[in-house]
Structure formats: structure tokens, C-alpha cells
Amino acid sequence: EVVLTQSPGTLSLSPGERATLSCRASQSVSSSYLAWYQQKPGQAPRLLIQGPSSRATGIPDRFSGSGSGTDFTLTISRLEPEDFAVYYCQQYGSSPFTFGPGTKVDIK
Amino acid sequence: VQLVESGGGLVQPGRSLRLSCAASGFTFDDYAMYWVRQAPGKGLEWVSGISWNSGNIDYADSVKGRFTISRDNAKNSLYLHMNSLRVEDMALYYCAKGRWRGPFEYWGQGTLVTVST
Numbered sequence: 001e002v003v004l005t006q007s008p009g010t011l012s013l014s015p016g017e018r019a020t021l022s023c024r025a026s027q028s029v030s031s032s033y034l035a036w037y038q039q040k041p042g043q044a045p046r047l048l049i050q051g052p053s054s055r056a057t058g059i060p061d062r063f064s065g066s067g068s069g070t071d072f073t074l075t076i077s078r079l080e081p082e083d084f085a086v087y088y089c090q091q092y093g094s095s096p097f098t099f100g101p102g103t104k105v106d107i108k
Numbered sequence: 109v110q111l112v113e114s115g116g117g118l119v120q121p122g123r124s125l126r127l128s129c130a131a132s133g134f135t136f137d138d139y140a141m142y143w144v145r146q147a148p149g150k151g152l153e154w155v156s157g158i159s160w161n162s163g164n165i166d167y168a169d170s171v172k173g174r175f176t177i178s179r180d181n182a183k184n185s186l187y188l189h190m191n192s193l194r195v196e197d198m199a200l201y202y203c204a205k206g207r208w209r210g211p212f213e214y215w216g217q218g219t220l221v222t223v224s225t
Contacts, residue, residue: 035211037152044202044215045144045152056213088152092209095166097142099152 002027002091004100012108019076021103023089028069030093036065036074039102040085048087049074079105109133111203111216118222119193127219129186129203137161137181140208143188145199146218155201156188159208171197190221198223 003026013019023034034052037045047056049065052072062077076083084107089100115127129141143155156167156177165177176189186203200220204212 033209044217047211047213050211092211096168097154099154102151
């Protein structure tokens with residue numbers, strides 16, 4: 001099983017600042033099959049990034065993904081008020097399709 | 109695209125429950141479907157997945173042998189039969205669509221399963 005570790009657990013930033021979220025896998029992720037999801041309180045998760053750098057439909061270009069192998073990064077170039085949420089990475093290259101524990105981005 | 113889960117509720121440990129997910133707004137049998145759960149205040153846990161034609165089915169170890177995923181393409185519906193429920197199965201259960209071994213492109217709003225005496 002591929003175990004995903006996300007850091008930091010919580011990121012406290014102000015609107016307009018840059019956010020850098022890390023996702024590390026216990027073994028290489030097959031074909032870079034890694035995705036990022038955003039979840040706001042009381043809402044279902046939303047796909048942001050797949051594969052690991054392609055934005056999903058309708059996702060603003062301030063969101064970008066990068067990485068390969070075991071190290072992946074989600075970057076939000078300038079935080080908007082609606083970006084304060086929990087972010088999960090997920091690998092879908094091998095079963096079980098595991099999620100990381102999440103990084104909460106909150107307002108400083 | 110719309111995914112609407114139903115069938116959740118309060119159930120005693122050891123009992124069974126069947127969840128449903130009604131899909132609309134897309135060609136259901138073009139997509140794999142998945143179940144993901146989230147315990148209260150916790151993160152996401154993948155539960156099970158089924159390919160478009162039910163030819164590929166997979167489960168998390170935590171539910172293997174107790175849960176069964178199925179789909180009815182004629183009814184645009186996904187199901188999760190849950191047997192021998194445990195307290196640790198208590199969660200909000202989401203259905204999601206995607207490609208087999210692909211990201212989960214769209215999620216429903218979830219149905220809550222409470223396992224308690």
C-alpha cells in the first residue's frame with residue numbers, strides 16, 4: 001500500500017500570499033498518478049489537479065501541481081478568500097487508492 | 109452532472125445496510141464509480157471501486173469480505189452493500205465518478221451512516 005504523508009498539517013497564511021503544500025509517497029507513484037482535492041466545510045471534495053500537474057476543468061490557474069516519483073507539490077500562487085480549505089493528495093496508480101491526511105490552509 | 113447518495117441511517121453493529129447513488133447528467137456506463145468515506149472530523153478513505161462494465165472491482169482491506177459494490181447501468185445507479193457493520197464504519201459515504209485508475213472527477217454530497225447501539 002502506498003502511504004501518503006502531507007505537510008504541513010496546517011498552514012496559516014493571509015490572502016494574497018503563496019501557499020506551498022507537500023505530499024510525499026512511501027514508494028514511487030505509478031505514472032505520476034497523483035491528484036489533489038480541495039474540501040471546504042460541509043462540502044464534498046472537488047478535484048483540482050490530476051496527473052500530477054493538469055488542472056481539472058474550471059480550476060483557476062493560480063493552482064498548480066508538480067512533482068514525480070515520491071515527492072509532489074501543490075502551489076497556490078496568490079490565496080483568495082475562497083481558497084481557505086483542506087487539501088488532500090491521492091494516488092490512483094495502484095490499489096488501494098490512498099489519500100493523504102490533508103493540509104488545512106487557514107487564515108492567519 | 110449529479111450524483112445523489114441515499115440509504116444511510118442509524119444501524120446497530122453487526123447489521124447490514126445498502127447505499128445507493130443515483131447518477132445523471134453524464135453517460136453513466138462510460139465511467140468507473142467509487143465509494144469514499146469520511147469519518148466525522150477525519151480525512152478521506154477510499155472504500156471501493158467498480159469499472160464501467162463491472163469487470164474490475166476492488167476494495168480497501170478494511171471492508172473486504174464485508175462490503176460489496178455493484179452497479180446497474182440500465183438504472184444509472186451504483187450500490188454498496190454493507191454487511192457486519194462496525195462502529196469504525198461510521199462515516200459520511202460519498203460516491204464519485206472517474207476513469208478506472210483515474211482521479212475522482214466529481215463527487216456526490218454523501219450519505220451518513222451511523223453505527224451504534
